[in-house]
Amino acid sequence: MTAAADTVARAGATPGQPQPYAELGLTEAEYGEIRRILRRRPTSTELALYSVMWSEHCSYKSSKVHLRRLAAAAPPSAALLAGIGHNAGVVDIGQGYAVTFKIESHNHPSWVEPHQGAATGVGGIVRDILAMGARPVAVMDALRFGPAAAPDTARVLPGVVGGISWYGNCLGLPNIGGELDFDPCYAGNPLVNALCVGVMRRGGLQAAAANGPGNKVILLGSATGPDGVGGASVLASAAFGVSSGQAAGGPAGGAVPAGSAAKRPSVQVGDPFLEKLLVECCLELYAEGLVAGIQDLGAAGVACATTELAAAGAGGMRISLDAVPLRDPALGPPEILMSESQERMMAVVEPAKVDRFLAVCARWDVPAAVIGEVTGTGRLVMSWHGEVVVDIPPASAADGPAYRRPARRPADADALAADDPAALPRPADGAGLRAALLALIASPGLADKTWVTDQYDRYVRGNTVLAMPEDAGLIRVDEATGLGIALATDGNGRYCRLDPYLGTQLVLSEAYRNVAAAGARPLAVTDCLNFGSPEDPAVMWQFTEAVRGLADGCAALGVPVTGGNVSFYNQTGEAAIHPTPVIGVLGVHDDVRRRLGTGFAAAGADIVLLGRTRAEFGGSAWAHVIHGHLGGRPPLPGLDAERRLAGLLAAAAADGLLAAAHDLSDGGLAVALAESCLRGGTGCRVRLPGDPFTWLFSESAGRAVVAVRPGREAAFAERLAAHGVPGETIGTVGGDSLAVEGCFAIPLPELAAAHAAALPALFG
Amino acid sequence: MRGASHRARHGGYHPCVRIGIVTFPGSLDDGDAARAVRLAGAEPVPLWHGERDLRRVDAVILPGGFSYGDYLRCGAIARFAPVMAELVPAAGRGLPVLGICNGFQILSEARLLPGALTRNAGLRFIARDVRLRIENNRTAWSCGYRRGEQITVPLKSGQGAYVADPGTLAALEAEGRVVVRYADGNPNGSAAGIAGVCNAGGNVVGLMPHPEHAVSELTGPSADGLGFFASVMTAAPG
Secondary structure: OOOOOOOHHHHHHOOOOOOOOOOOOOOHHHHHHHHHHHOOOOOHHHHHHHHHHOOHHHHOOOOHHHHHHHHHHOOOOOOEEEOEOEOOEEEEEEOOEEEEEEEEEOHHHHHHOHHHHHHHHHHHHHHHHHHOOOEEEEEEEEEEEOOOOOHHHHHHHHHHHHHHHHHHHHHOOOEEEEEEEEOHHHOOOOEEEEEEEEEEEOOOOOOOOOOOOOOEEEEEEOOEOOOOOOHHHHHOOOOEOOOHHHHOOOOOOOOOOOOOOOOOOOOOOOOHHHHHHHHHHHHHHHHOOOOOEEEEOEOEHHHHHHHHHHHHOOOEEEEEHHHOOEOOOOOOHHHHHHOOOOOEEEEEEOHHHHHHHHHHHHHOOOOEEEEEEEEOOOOEEEEEOOEEEEEEOHHHHHHOOOOOOOOOOOOOHHHHHHOOHHHOOOOOOHHHHHHHHHHHHHOOOOOOOHHHHOOOOOOOOOOEEEOOOOOOEEEEOOOOOOOEEEEEEEOOHHHHHHOHHHHHHHHHHHHHHHHHHOOOEEEEEEEEEEOOOOOOHHHHHHHHHHHHHHHHHHHHHOOOEEEEEEEOOOEEOOEEOOOEEEEEEEEEEOOHHHOOOOOOOOOOOEEEEEOOOOOOOOOOHHHHHHHOOOOOOOOOOOHHHHHHHHHHHHHHHHOOOEEEEEEOOOOHHHHHHHHHHHHHOOOEEEOOOOOHHHHHHOOOOOOEEEEEOOOOHHHHHHHHHHHOOOEEEEEEEOOOEEEEOOOEEEEHHHHHHHHHHHHHHHHO | OHHHHHHHHOOOOOOOOEEEEEEOOOEOOHHHHHHHHHHHOOEEEEEEOOOOOOOOOOEEEEOOEOHHHHOOOOOOOHHHOHHHHHHHHHHHOOOOEEEEOHHHHHHHHOOOOOOEEEOOOOOOOEEEEEEEEEOOOOOOOOOOOOOOOEEEEEEEEOOOEEEOOHHHHHHHHHOOOEEEEEOOOOOOOOHHHEEEEEOOOOOEEEEOOOHHHOOOOOOOOOOOOHHHHHHHHHHOOO
16 A cells, blocks of 8 residues: 545545446445445545445344344344344343353365364354453354265365364364364355354353443554455455356455555464464453453454444444554554454453553453544544544444345245156165165265264364263253353255255254253254345245244244354355255253253163154265265145244253253254264164154154163153143164164164265365 | 362362463463463463563463464474573473463473474364373373373364374383373374474473363363373472
8 A cells, every 4th residue: 555545525525536446246236325325426435435344244234124023023032232232142040140142154265274163153253252251161053064085075174174274273272063064055155154152250251342432442453454354345245157256355366455566365263372362361351351352353343333333322433543553553544443463353442441451451461552533523524644644423334235136936946846856766774774774874974973063073172961962962051050151053055055044944953952952941043044145036045034933933932033144155156055044042051061962871761752754855875875866845844843843852952851962953863863872872763653764764843862861761751641732652772783674773883884984084 | 179289188178289381472262261260270371482481380381372473383382482591491390381383382492392293294283172091100291190080181283193203203202201192093194103202301291182171061072181180280389
């Protein structure tokens, strides 16, 4: 940056100067709107600010008219302390504790540069949680890739897993679960969704607002560099063209902001060590009462933090961009605002507390600088070298436009629904069923995920009670009382492709059920909505249907959505990914010592199948793995039945009636039994009440398999009746094989070998 | 049990063995080490990297983590921290010191223990429960175990492969200074399956696996790791 910055005075004097708004991702109408708001042309710095703030990623301009439905339909919840619109939702879990959690995507960066893309995805969501006032206590990740055997997956997957491992492990947060799936629709568009959960005392909520004119604005953490300039507008808000992926920041090039001579990568570079110091530093600042307001810096960096803090507070702010510590002195105002350098926070501090604030930062070796102050002017004013380069009403940038884009049911929807999997050939005998089960558990999406999870620290902080491959992660919150929180994430692009409304409810149901299977009471929801281009009416229809399904599902289950993230433009050329909402459910566990694991260990325990089994194979793992088929209707969700099942599981866990519980999902009963046998190292023998194929592989919702503690059968039967949950005793835990009477028996070593071999064979 | 008998000997229930735990920038398992110390019946005492003060503790633990981001080389920067200027001579005078994972790397960089820790053989981070065999139960930190006893504790490291020159390895074996060895395969390519070693005095021990994560069946694979923290209760002067 050598040329003098474009000033407000100069903008007023040169109204006709052409500006590169289209290159920055703004439409002509949006550019016109900016000129109308400012009553002049924007300066180059203002144009950069609006371009990132009005990007799809930051403004939710295509989704927000629909997302309002989630807030409007949210069931009343006494536990909700902060909901949609905050950095993350906050719920009261009792005993004076509050929990905040959120899931967020980092899809596009993780394809361009898998290691750093995934790593900084973890870093970003952790700062969201930190900004709420909480100590981050665990992370999870939901990952989806193209075909497991594809060469690009061999590049992307190890990089993504390595990035999450490196950043999360070095930050000292246990990774307690997540997902791993593969489908051709994610080739070129991997989904990397990271969840973080944090814990604070009930009154510890921090405000993301710049109140109190005269208060100082302090930027703390990493110095601002040229990395990630324009990431929000370029990477996260546009589809990759056939060759534009490289141009968007891959090894061959970089996204170039207006006026920059240098080509720089659009993907940010993380420093988990600094993030660890930032976490400890902020928690000490909160504890000492030194913070009046705070916001993390993520997408759109300083531009986003200043506009959002000002818009949510007194309304005015004066910033000196010369005071921003820079890693590269060549950066000019537009780049300083757009930079997505990691590990930064912006705090609002009363003048009398600034010295103590800076002393705490120094103790943790966290750089910090006063860069401005809150004003009552209603304007966000930024100066550079003594001249004004930004002068805007901050709400205009923070709120952004809102579009109700056209939505139309996809042209192939009827044909897809008519392509019923009932027509697919089914296994004819026991040997065929046996082979199908072995093929399913050896398929990459259902195989043992140890190759991935062995790279994640699940023990650090010493409160991890359950982690992968359990149904839910479970973290102890209070050592004395045993109070804890359970978390699960689920997604299923196949169900949602067949019917986004029902599919989203199925996904929500599964996450809800997973939390219940650990013995916890589901409390709240976070969502990461991964879709193709909102400019495609078919994608927009999928999106609106998914949001409608989620809103109705949450209302029926009595759990509110507390926040989340929308990721559009997950498509290459014309081909969009399957609609893939990933839903995270948080539950509270009254006593983690009474948690339920999935493993069969107590020989002699009755195995009871809970819920109703129907012949439902649309979008099933069986159709996908054995036949490469996707068609028909997804299983029918039963939200009332889910609610009763969850109530039963929590009550049975609290009373100590169960030795194990495992939810049924992909691959149905067959896969659930195999997983429970392998997890506990003990076999089982079951007899099926009807057509073995249907009982083994149907994916009917609202089901779980439990092992009843020997001697507690009668008490459990009473509980079943009281909760109105259908249950069928189908067999007994014991032996060294998975045996289905009249069909097959698979010795556990054979089962384990098939389950364990897939990922190491693919990824080394 | 040793913790209990120790308390009984001093005639009260208040912990009287004080064990310092150093927090460096980037230390992660300091809270876990403090919990383990507490469960063993001693009093955890926080020590700060930037202060040349051991606060008159009876023993010191350097916990796991990524001190200073493990930039440059694991433990290479931490060994120059002000607190180490006090710790190194104190260790020379017999103060019990336990380095876990990153702590082991720091002790090795500080030359309190021989050898070095290098990248895992598979080049990937490994987080896994491992079986360990107690080879030397005469150190300050392992005297509560039986020799040959096998325990299960988590291993979690990217640079956990123990290496030393052949002469050092031979001396370690001859002098019985291998404290624990991997008992069920060699997860990271460590020389002779070495998971932990001690100095000649047996007061300084480095462990690559994490006994502080194995102090309860609820949150770890076992409670086998408590023995290291209970051991020092009898060894420390108190």
